[in-house]
Amino acid sequence: MTHDDDFADLDRMLAALPLEEPPAGLHARILTATVYRPEAAVSTWELWLIGTFVALAGWLGWLVASAPNAGERFVDTTNRIIEAGGLNSLTTFLWLAVGISAAWWVSQLSVPAARRIRIR
Secondary structure, eight states: OOHHHHHHHHHHHHHHSOOOOOOTTHHHHHHHHTTTOOOOSSOHHHHHHHHHHHHHHHHHHHHHHHSTTHHHHHHHHHHHHHHHTTTTSHHHHHHHHHHHHHHHHHHHOOOOOOOOOOOO
């Protein structure tokens, strides 16, 4: 007995089984659930990373909010950082305003497309 005989026996046994017809659209549903399944918007590691950052931000927010005089200390620390960096001078604000204005005006420019000249 060879392997071909085994397959022939198996085919005969399967043909002898009283099988029902598959439901309508079964093949399409299987393909939709497996091969044609849409790509996930966020992968698993990105979801874990986002969850970790949200949990960390919540924990830090609770830590700051529950501390006494947290608002005053936050404002004081922010003022010290601004003064240490020299960001409280009028010259800094002037150049910041010029830079923001230039960026806005450049973003409003529209460059027309070059005309195509037909040569006959």
